[in-house]
Amino acid sequence: MADALRLTGVRAGYGATVVLEDITLSLAERGSLAVLGRNGVGKTTLLATIMGHTSFHAGSIEYRGAEIRHVPVYERSRLGVGYVPQGRDIFPSLSLEENLLVAARPGRWTLERVYELLPRLAQRRRQMGNQLSGGEQQMLAIGRALMGNPSLVLLDEPLEGLAPLIVDALLKTLDRLIREDALTVMLVEQSAKLALEVTAQVVVLNRGRIMHHGPSAELLADPQRLTSLVVAS
């Protein structure tokens, strides 16, 4: 079976600026990968590159066995790549429900199911995007990604700035998605431990390169190594 995602020797950045260098990684179908590293090491750029938002300099990105480096962003989305960007990027002049509907693509995920999963959204369906709280926006961003019925979801700090209660709810959701829904997930998260708890694999980036690639559990069990990789020595 082909991997859900395979990056080989990827060099990418913004314009002439190179942020990622020689990134090679693969992610199996129904797999989950945490992307860790300090700020500014290229985690967000990595997800953005998979989505197609950066300048691609070299290497290849295969999605389910097909090269997609020249595929436009919207086609990648239609092929089944879902994206929860770092700033959430809710459309402010759309209502909550419209935010979901514009992303809808046929499949198991429907408006009803998203509302069932995230009941808070159902209550606020008529609110405009810019009237939502941070937590609601975050849930909406996840819901919006699901509406596209993706097979691979790229989550960029989905828990950032959320109240602990909401974090718990979202984590449960995430967990459920990974285990029950046959989704492949790539998760960028500041909270390394959280990320490691819910994922199977992990990569740690530094200065745009992969420093570490292995099972999440292993790294979680070695706090010293984790600290040295993620904070500093």
Place this chain on the structure above:
Amino acid sequence: MKVARILTVVVALFSVVLFTGHSVSAQTVKVGFISTYSGAGAPQGDQLDKGFKLFMKLNGDKLPPGVKVETIVRDDTGPNPETAKRIAQELIVRDKVQFITGVLWTPNAAAIAPLTAEAKMPFISANAAGVAIPYASPYFARVSFTLWQACYPLGQWSAKKFKRVYTAVSDFAPGHEAEEAFTKAFKEGGGEIVGAVRIPLANPDFVPYMQRVKDAKPDAVFSFIPAGKQATAIMKAYGDLGLDKAGIKFIGPGDLTTDDELQGMGDVALGVITAHHYSAAGDRPANKAFVAAYKKEYGEKLFPGFFVVGAYDAMELVFHVIRELKGKIDPDRAMEVIKQYKNPSSPRGPIAIDPETRDIVQNEYLREVRRVGGVLANVEIETLATALKDPWKQLHPKK
């Protein structure tokens, strides 16, 4: 430094373009024809051009043996005196023409006139009607008309028909002249002007002004608006607002209902009363032949308006001078010929040049828009004045 090479090339080009020559035989008379081919005034300029071309086609060869006429056409781009003056200057200095004619717009002619005085250049206005232009140059003559010629008799006539009249004219010199001429005659005849508005020249929508007229409930509205889309637009506004139904008569000089624009105005124009020197519907034989020739040349559905006649008659006068002088043009002798000019069979009827003022002497007709044979026409219902000299110059003789 590549600039060097480029500049050399540019200079070379410059010289080539400028040097390409004007080798003209002694017997060739050069006539500069200025009209408007681009910009907002192009429709009227096109009419002028059609008259000019029609004359050249029909009569371009009626010259003494050995004499040839070369015409140089220039575009003044609209009511654009600066450009007009510049191209007139170029015609004189560079092209060395011996006549200047054409010129649609009064401001343009007013700008050119002083130049012709300095250069001793016979300048025959085919249209520009500004009443005072002849005073600006002794080499200026006019075969078109003045607004006083149309509006003064119209004012006299109106005073017998209406009590209260509203005037609405374009805010530039011809509009002011029309307003003044009409008002003077109308008041002398005992009428009352209940309101007067001057409408900006560049104006897309006349409805607000006409609404104001309607709200004042006069017996008639007198209007001078430059012929063309503006006149059509004000006619539309008149109809749309129902001024006709409110019993307000629409009157003015013939610019309002030029023969070429008339079909575009539609039925609202029916019943509009104008005073003018030319109508395509005039039943003089010379006119019938003229209209037929025009239609043959430009299409059955088109009618020649006063612009066409103006240009046609201007060229007729130029050719008359050339024939009289056997192709050897001397400005002062040319002006002598012009001052004595008489043409009994212009399409508009008999015309002549007033030797005193070098302005046109012609008949003025009262016309009403009627439907004739399925098309709208300015039917001449009355001759208001025969062999009329410009009334303004009678009132303001040159000291």
Place this chain on the structure above:
Amino acid sequence: MTHTALETRALCKSFGALTVADQIDFRLETGIRHALIGPNGAGKTTFVNMLTGRLAPSSGQVLLGGGDVTRLSQEARVKRGLGRTFQINTLFRGMTVLDNVALGVAERQRVGGRPWRPASAYAHVRDEAVDLLRTFGLETDARRRVVDLPYGKQRLVEIAIALGLQPTVLLLDEPAAGVPSLESGRILDALAQLPAHIAIMIIEHDMDLVFRFAQRITVLVQGQVLREGPPAEIADDPRVHQAYLGERRG
């Protein structure tokens, strides 16, 4: 006795209901290398923009060399000795490397607005710019246009421009961002050579660089100062770890 080069007092900034800077008290001592770190969205950029005058604070004060500059324009602050580099290259891309630096030098020497004598007649401006380029090993690139330069060198030009202003306080916003690792050594060398008397605040994600370079570190989290101290203390602070590793509180 140390002298405070740059200071903020209770600096706040809110956009509507969102508070991005919350009572920030910050001191930058003369001649000190001071790093500002913090997770994404901590408010570092907002803070820097308030320091430089691109953004007006909602409340609080900014002091430069002891004087209140809260209400002063960017230009006025630069004249009082505040220089900065940008996170993303902000260069005069179509101009030569020399002119990029000379423009700044000319402003500092108060000749930038002289309209009559040719620029090349101001030899002292050009010489100073050339000297600066030499310190960064860019002298051979002086006549090249910035856009034709590799990215690493462009970052150096960025720093050279700021130094040309002879600042007393220099804000370096991620000086090594986006530079391929092969070229980043050069940037580090350049930073190491910066004149000692300048107070430098560096905003940087690269902890290697921060710990190698900084004498003091301020950690900014959610618009507030979480911790301030020498690198050793910061590295061991559990709260900092938590902020970075995301151990769940409680």
Place this chain on the structure above:
Amino acid sequence: MDALLSSLVSIAFHGVAYGMVLYVISVGLSVTMGLMGFVNLAHGVFAMAGGYILTSSLGRFALPFPVAVGLAFLLVAIGSMALERGLYRHFYGAGELEQVLFTIGLIFMAVAIAQLVFGTLQQPVALPPWLKGQFPLLGRDFPAYRVFLIVVSGAMIAALWFGVERTLWGAMVRAAVDNRAMAQSIGINTRQLFALTFALGSGLAGLGGALGAEIIAVQPTYPFEHLIYFLTVVSVGGLGSLRGPFVAALFIGVSDTACKYWLPQFGAFFIYAATIAILLWRPTGLFGTRV
């Protein structure tokens, strides 16, 4: 008192009719400039094209009025799409100056082509009998065509607003205006969406030019002469907004009419002064969020 009231009614009526036409023409410009950040000075060309299509369908081909209006919309939309594919898209990333020059070039060409094809005369609008004459309302006579114009434009505007505010397509357009990259990330083909929106906006301009041919005369220099009005509507209203240009268009329509009625000696002075004042007060326009 009565006279004042009557003049107020006149001004409001004519001003609204004029404003509605301005809005239908300009709204597409607001959307394309807001959506694509394209300074399209040639927008008036589409309005003029619509006007010509209407006048020739009515005059030369004697088509029924509604068909002529429909054609004006459709043909202009199709034509603009071809232009967008062929020329406009080369300038999406270009600077403002290039866009300005390119579109001025288009205007020059359009003016010349219109002159060659249709001649320089103003095109007459052969209205069907049911749109001529007056329409009695509340004891006053109003020109029937302008009543029709207000009703039809009102309906168009309502449909447009419904389309943008209430349909999925509208939500997609708004999403693309809000955040183009994110819109792509959820599978919206923004380029195609832009092309369609551009076509729709131009089509509306064509429609406005057709409906408004009675008020804004159709002749070759149209795109030059009315450019400043279209731009004023958009910049005063605010880019990318639907409501803003509507308010601005009505404001211009009514105040222009009022000036002509009461203060003809001041001409358009007031409009320009007001435009400058509003832009200084709110550089992004009344309802805009960006420049």
Place this chain on the structure above:
Amino acid sequence: MSETGYAASPRIRWTEWLPWLAGVAVFFLLPEYLLFGARILTYILFALSLDLIVGYAGIVTLGHSAFFGAGAYVAGILAAKVKLTDPIVLLVAATVAAGVLGVTTGAVILRTRGLTQLMLTLAIAALCLEVANKATPITGGADGLSGVTIAPIFGLFRFDLFGKTAYLLCLVTLLAGWWLVRRLIYSPFGATLTGIRENSDRMHAIGAPVYRRLLAVYTISAMIAGVAGALSTETNQFVGLNVLGFEPSGELLVMLILGGVGRLYGAFVGPVVFLIAQDALAKQFPQFWYLGIGLMLVLVVLFARGGLLGLADALAARVRRSV
């Protein structure tokens, strides 16, 4: 491309004298074309003033004719109504008036950017046009301002029908304008203008008073445009409303773009080529002229963004490479 900046030599290269040689040659060789020549020279000066703000400072304007018109009207009104007819005095008066207009409108429009700025330039020019249109007693309104008589220069050189005096006056004034602009763009001030065009954020960050510099250059440009306007009045002894219209602004932009923006001599090449082409083509095919300009403009913007000079540079570079 004329290279400026701190490393550029400000020496006038011999090639830079060629335009002046050509200008003098025309005077002697083509006496019939001097009026036309005066017009070209006026437009070169006008284009030069526009290049200063569009090409060097990067301000896009659709209303530059406001300053040309202001200069033209002030000179015209002084001559026709106040009977102040000395041509040199009129030039100075026009400069001052256009400068005042430039500094006041610049103070307003330079605070804005993008479409708003573009719109403001257009609206201000439209406003000036409307004022000139409505102030009929002073400006002549739509009929234009006639009755302008200009005294001989220094009481010696009469403005003649052939335009000899006008041509020389334009040539000398242009030389002065060129000298001024050239000094400006080679100076540190000129370098900062380029800097502002390239990156105004960075200019703020290096402590440059961006707004003041822009206002200064805008005012200078307005003054030069005003001089060009006054020259046009003196040459034509007439001022028409159209000097303030949108079309002269548009056409001027076309000329500048055609020659090449931001390269000093683009402002020379553009008007020469444009006006000669206009003179030749508009005479032959008046109706096609607009089509030609439009097409030319689209092609230049599509394929030759550096204008004719840019194209020539690229060609020269290719030739050099192939040799």
